[in-house]
Amino acid sequence: MDLQRLDSYQKGTGPDLTEHVLHKTILVGDSGVGKTSLLVQFDQGKFIPGSFSATVGIGFTNKVVTVDGMRVKLQIWDTAGQERFRSVTHAYYRDAQALLLLYDITNKSSFDNIRAWLTEIHEYAQQDVVIMLLGNKADVSSERVIRSEDGETLAREYGVPFMETSAKTGMNVELAFLAIAKELKYRAGRQAGEASFQIRDYVESQKKRPSCCSFL
Numbered sequence: 126m127d128l129q130r131l132d133s134y135q136k137g138t139g140p141d142l143t144e145h146v147l148h149k150t151i152l153v154g155d156s157g158v159g160k161t162s163l164l165v166q167f168d169q170g171k172f173i174p175g176s177f178s179a180t181v182g183i184g185f186t187n188k189v190v191t192v193d194g195m196r197v198k199l200q201i202w203d204t205a206g207q208e209r210f211r212s213v214t215h216a217y218y219r220d221a222q223a224l225l226l227l228y229d230i231t232n233k234s235s236f237d238n239i240r241a242w243l244t245e246i247h248e249y250a251q252q253d254v255v256i257m258l259l260g261n262k263a264d265v266s267s268e269r270v271i272r273s274e275d276g277e278t279l280a281r282e283y284g285v286p287f288m289e290t291s292a293k294t295g296m297n298v299e300l301a302f303l304a305i306a307k308e309l310k311y312r313a314g315r316q317a318g319e320a321s322f323q324i325r326d327y328v329e330s331q332k333k334r335p336s337c338c339s340f341l
């Protein structure tokens with residue numbers, strides 16, 4: 126999606142958001158996997174159908190999530206998946222506290238490229254960045270080429286949480302961002318002796334599978 130359209134749903138940083146820490150979260154993955162659509166679905170609860178227009182550069186949306194009665198402020202950066210913008214997006218990895226890494230369950234190369242994305246992430250991002258793997262477009266079951274189990278196996282290998290999402294139906298979209306917010310809140314307020322929050326256990330207990338949902 127181009128940045129002009131992105132601008133239309135960006136919100137400025139009002140006083141509410143600048144008073145406190147913003148947790149930087151970045152969406153990454155091949156071009157066309159649905160990063161912009163996922164963010165629009167999370168921010169506005171809608172899916173913009175139509176022809177695909179690739180993101181040029183980078184843009185962000187601020188969003189407040191309520192976690193266990195506390196407000197967590199996420200600044201979500203939507204990056205361009207195309208190779209020619211890669212050097213621009215690398216610069217943003219360094220400050221990121223969380224990364225949502227997407228592939229498209231109907232596109233094998235977007236899944237095969239996940240290992241290369243993880244190599245880049247480990248090279249440019251902070252060591253303790255929270256990473257979540259998302260298999261998007263779970264609504265398009267007739268064109269599926271990547272099984273859910275394959276996503277799970279890859280995520281297990283890298284020790285990251287995984288879920289399938291649909292930016293179209295909204296399946297697991299809120300959950301993905303909520304789990305990230307919970308983890309960041311836990312890390313920010315961690316006290317000695319406090320029971321630890323395990324993002325992978327949380328995701329496994331909460332996520333919906335495509336087969337469960339009558340609307341798919």
Ligand SMILES: Nc1nc2c(ncn2[C@@H]2O[C@H](COP(=O)(O)OP(=O)(O)OP(=O)(O)O)[C@@H](O)[C@H]2O)c(=O)[nH]1
Nearest residue numbers: 126156157158159160161162179180206262292293
């Ligand atoms: N059916 C279906 N289509 C989707 C979904 N997510 C995105 N799309 C479509 O896939 C195409 C690409 O979506 P974008 O959100 O623009 O992809 P992107 O990852 O931001 O692409 P770049 O900006 O090039 O990095 C668009 O035509 C979307 O409508 C989804 O969950 N389900």
